[in-house]
Every structure is written in structure tokens, then in C-alpha cells.
Amino acid sequence: MNKNEEVEMFYEYIKTHKHLDGNGWLDLEAFCVRLSQCFAADDILHLSPQPRDMYDFLIAMIYDWAKENERPIEELESWIKVYPINNWTPEMAIAYPDKVATLIHPSALLYVMPHWIYGIGHDLMELPILEEGLYHAWAKPEWTFVHTFINGLHDQFFGFMKEFDRQGAKEKGVTGFETLHNALTNDIPYEQAQANLLDRHTAQQEGLTKINEAISAEFYLEAVALEESIIRNCLYQYCHAKRKGFKDTKFFNLIRESQKSLKKNEEATKLLDQVNEWRKSRNHILHNFITARTAELNSSLNAYAEEAKEAASQGAKLAEEIIGWYHQEAVNFIPTNYAPEKKKLH
Incomplete structure (x- = not known):
């Protein structure tokens, strides 16, 4: 397989990548590492924040939001789940070096996800703040892999929330x-x-x-x-x-x-x-x-x-x-x- 074929294969992978599981949980380690790989595929790896920095940024943001809104610690703990990877292999070390996976509940994502993605671009990367555009507008269209990957999370998350809203309307009568x-x-x-x-x-x-x-x-x-x-x-x-x-x-x-x-x-x-x-x-x-x-x-x-x-x-x-x-x-x-x-x- 030549380099162009590898690039095409990776693009197809990130284009169809499932950011969320069936219950709307985000695999945080996997997302941060894959995003960094997208920066590399776009030949702008020097702009990419470290995966651990992106990881810590979201966790801190969730804790800050919960504290500001006086949410009980039990609710916060239910939003961030860390599971050991039972079948861990050395090949998985790039995404899961600690042999655990951190899953983020959709409720936490609802409150902080746009701010997190915005912050990756404008706080961690220190890109200029745009006068207009969506929270993920910093991911430029010419950054093919990064742009596709970030938009994939956006579409999947709001698609999940809409379906959740639809199901709730059957009982409440309102979306x-x-x-x-x-x-x-x-x-x-x-x-x-x-x-x-x-x-x-x-x-x-x-x-x-x-x-x-x-x-x-x-x-x-x-x-x-x-x-x-x-x-x-x-x-x-x-x-x-x-x-x-x-x-x-x-x-x-x-x-x-x-x-x-x-x-x-x-x-x-x-x-x-x-x-x-x-x-x-x-x-x-x-x-x-x-x-x-x-x-x-x-x-x-x-x-x-x-x-x-x-x-x-x-x-x-x-x-x-x-x-x-x-x-x-x-x-x-x-x-x-x-x-x-x-x-x-x-």
C-alpha cells in the first residue's frame, strides 16, 4: 500500500468514525489521539495540542461547570466513567497508555462540548478569535482531516440529541x-x-x-x-x-x-x-x-x-x-x- 492509499484509507476512517457509542458516550482518549493524528495527516502536527492537554481541558471544564452550577458530586461522578481495558495490547498504547478508557456522558457534553471544542482552537492552540462562525469554525476547511473529524463529532452529537429529544416528546409532548x-x-x-x-x-x-x-x-x-x-x-x-x-x-x-x-x-x-x-x-x-x-x-x-x-x-x-x-x-x-x-x- 502506497502513501496515497494510506491517506485515502485514513480519511475514509475518520469520515465514518463513530465518536459516540449507542448511548451517546464519548471515548475521550480515542477522540483526543485521533484528532492529533488528523493534524498530522494535514501536515500541521506542529499546531496540534497534546492529546493529554485536550483530555485534561475537558475534564477541568466539566468540573468547573458542575461547581458553578452547584451540581452534586454523585451526578458529576456519573458523567465521567473510567473503565479498565481488559484486552489491552501494546498496539493500543498510543490511545490508551494507562490501559483505561474514559467515557463522557452526553449530559456533560451537552453543557460543555461546544465550549471545549472552541477552547481547543482558541485557548490551547491560541488561534485568533473569529468575529463570526460556529464554535468549531477554527477548524479550517483546508485542514481536510481536522475539519472532517470535528464536524463529524458535531453532526453525531446533535443527531443523538435530536433523537433523544424526539423520544422524550412521546412522553412530554414537547421537544x-x-x-x-x-x-x-x-x-x-x-x-x-x-x-x-x-x-x-x-x-x-x-x-x-x-x-x-x-x-x-x-x-x-x-x-x-x-x-x-x-x-x-x-x-x-x-x-x-x-x-x-x-x-x-x-x-x-x-x-x-x-x-x-x-x-x-x-x-x-x-x-x-x-x-x-x-x-x-x-x-x-x-x-x-x-x-x-x-x-x-x-x-x-x-x-x-x-x-x-x-x-x-x-x-x-x-x-x-x-x-x-x-x-x-x-x-x-x-x-x-x-x-x-x-x-x-x-
């Missing part, structure tokens, strides 16, 4: 990312935004209960009206978050605008296609209500009742699915991913 977006958009405290969204969640749950009660009582038109209200509200909130100044409340336009924003999400697009078909059924039963009460009364009423029952049942299912879909999408109201630039290996 942290949407709450933050709501607070920033409306210039209100985070706590107020959270209270507003919890009120919305309560209203949605009460609406779903009333829908089931209306269907059980054979009040199908009432059920359909409630279903439309829930679905329309979710679509409006989504469109309003995705496009500043959006005010259109027409049902069809909300569906169409939502699909435009989804682009290549086939599953969500299919769900919205079903909503649009249900919208047509909803229009049909509402517009044919008078007809069902006049011409050919008995047969017309029976057919209408069956059609209304079907629309109400389908609408109840769609209302719940749209609420779930909305929670899946709401974590993206705060952008955290950025289009990767094309890399040229030297």
Missing part, C-alpha cells in the same frame, strides 16, 4: 429544540415558551379524547371538525417555523407547503398525501350533508353515515400520526447540520 426555537422566534423566556407548548400538547390530547368520544357517540361530523383542527394546526406551525412570515391557513396550501419543505422524505410525503385524500373526503361529506337529508332519504342517509364514519375513523388515525410526525420534524427547527464541502486530499 427541547422546538421550545428553544419558539423562545428565540417570539423573544420570550425559555420557560414561557415551554409552558405555551405544554398548553398546546394538553389541548391536542383533549382533542384526541373528544374525537374518540364523538366517534363512539356517532357524531362523525364533530369528530371530523376536531381532526381537521388538530391536523391544520400542526401543519401551520410547521410551515410557520420553516418559512418566516408564513400566514396561509388554507388546508390544501398547508399540505402543499409542508410537502415542499420535506423534499426527499418519502415516508412523510406519503403521510401528507393521505392527509390530502382525507381532506377531499372531509369536503365531500360536509358539502353533501344537505343532499343526504333530502333526496332518497333513507338510502342517502345510510350511505352518508357510512362515508362520514369512515372519514372520522381515518381522520382520528391521521391526527395522531401528524402529531407524531410534527414532533419528529420539530427538532430540526434549530439548524445544526451544514452541507459538507468537497474535500481535496493532498
